Amino acid sequence: xxxxxxxxxxxxxxxxxxxxxxxxxxxxxxxxxxxxxxxxxxxxxxxxxxxxxxxxxxxxxxxxxxxxxxxxxxxxxxxxxxxxxxxxxxxxxxxxxxxxxxxxxxxxxxxxxxxxxxxxxxxxxxxxxxxxxxxxxxxxxxxxxxxxxxxxxxxxxxxxxxxxxxxxxxxxxxxxxxxxxxxxxxxxxxxxxxxxxxxxxxxxxxxxxxxxxxxxxxxxxxxxxxxxxxxxxxxxxxxxxxxxxxxxxxxxxxxxxxxxxxxxxxxxxxxxxxxxxxxxxxxxxxxxxxxxxxxxxxxxxxxxxxxxxxxxxxxxxxxxxxxxxxxxxxxxxxxxxxxxxxxx
Numbered sequence: 070x071x072x073x074x075x076x077x078x079x080x081x082x083x084x085x086x087x088x089x090x091x092x093x094x095x096x097x098x099x100x101x102x103x104x105x106x107x108x109x110x111x112x113x114x115x116x117x118x119x120x121x122x123x124x125x126x127x128x129x130x131x132x133x134x135x136x137x138x139x140x141x142x143x144x145x146x147x148x149x150x151x152x153x154x155x156x157x158x159x160x161x162x163x164x165x166x167x168x169x170x171x172x173x174x175x176x177x178x179x180x181x182x183x184x185x186x187x188x189x190x191x192x193x194x195x196x197x198x199x200x201x202x203x204x205x206x207x208x209x210x211x212x213x214x215x216x217x218x219x220x221x222x223x224x225x226x227x228x229x230x231x232x233x234x235x236x237x238x239x240x241x242x243x244x245x246x247x248x249x250x251x252x253x254x255x256x257x258x259x260x261x262x263x264x265x266x267x268x269x270x271x272x273x274x275x276x277x278x279x280x281x282x283x284x285x286x287x288x289x290x291x292x293x294x295x296x297x298x299x300x301x302x303x304x305x306x307x308x309x310x311x312x313x314x315x316x317x318x319x320x321x322x323x324x325x326x327x328x329x330x331x332x333x334x335x336x337x338x339x340x341x342x343x344x345x346x347x348x349x350x351x352x353x354x355x356x357x358x359x360x361x362x363x364x365x366x367x368x369x370x371x372x373x374x375x376x377x378x379x380x381x382x383x384x385x386x387x388x389x390x391x392x393x394x395x396x397x398x399x400x401x402x403x404x405x406x407x408x409x410x411x412x413x
Contacts, residue, residue: 305332
């Protein structure tokens with residue numbers, strides 16, 4: 070069923086439209102069992118009450134949604150700015166929504182699409198483990214940009230994707246650290262479940278250690294605090310303090326995002342450790358701030374502006390029927406700065 074209406078929900082539940090309306094509006098004059106049945110049906114069929122439908126037609130709505138998971142990650146700031154600029158250039162409105170770590174992106178997307186009558190969606194960050202059936206209910210084109218791996222059982226004709234190869238690029242960073250003489254390399258990992266970006270970067274770390282016959286030490290793998298924003302500087306700071314409290318020796322610390330690395334830098338300083346003299350520190354993403362902190366941060370720089378521009382252009386082209394869904398992977402760049410050094 071495509072975009073069920075309140076009449077459809079009423080018919081499925083065997084009640085009148087007014088009864089469905091009372092359930093939606095939490096009216097006391099309704100049987101609790103009937104109310105629960107209606108709410109369960111609404112959830113199952115993806116119906117979202119649409120107060121603006123009387124005044125707004127889809128053909129008139131030049132707007133797209135950008136759903137972002139990981140709003141505390143400074144990497145997304147530049148992407149959002151570029152996407153917004155491209156939207157204005159095309160006379161589109163950008164509807165930005167923050168998806169909490171424990172929220173279901175597709176449920177949020179379904180609600181936003183129905184309420185705002187949008188033409189397309191860009192998903193930024195996070196991971197996807199949803200079924201093809203659930204994704205197909207969105208009924209508008211969507212692009213996964215900088216999102217972790219999509220399950221292989223989902224048809225690639227259903228969506229577009231733009232990203233770097235996080236596993237490969239992460240391996241590049243660890244390779245550089247090993248070639249600089251580091252064997253005991255600690256890592257800060259955030260949100261490392263399923264096929265998230267963080268998990269892919271952790272796998273790149275594993276791959277390189279194994280390729281060099283370096284044993285993986287679980288004590289050097291520090292998972293960030295799930296109660297805090299996963300990619301925040303605060304989480305990097307507190308997680309590094311936790312890592313240091315273990316008393317394990319290491320000569321390099323690799324954080325799977327620059328924001329985590331910046332927080333780690335403060336924790337290392339407070340512990341009396343010099344970067345890079347005592348500990349080499351590396352990040353991932355290439356956010357602008359990393360070039361201005363002291364010492365400047367060695368990082369993997371993603372082509373943010375190009376990815377954001379191409380994400381927006383691809384979505385607009387799909388909306389207008391100029392292109393089919395595409396899957397694009399970009400190379401990233403290892404940027405060596407002051408925070409790492411060759412071991413003697």
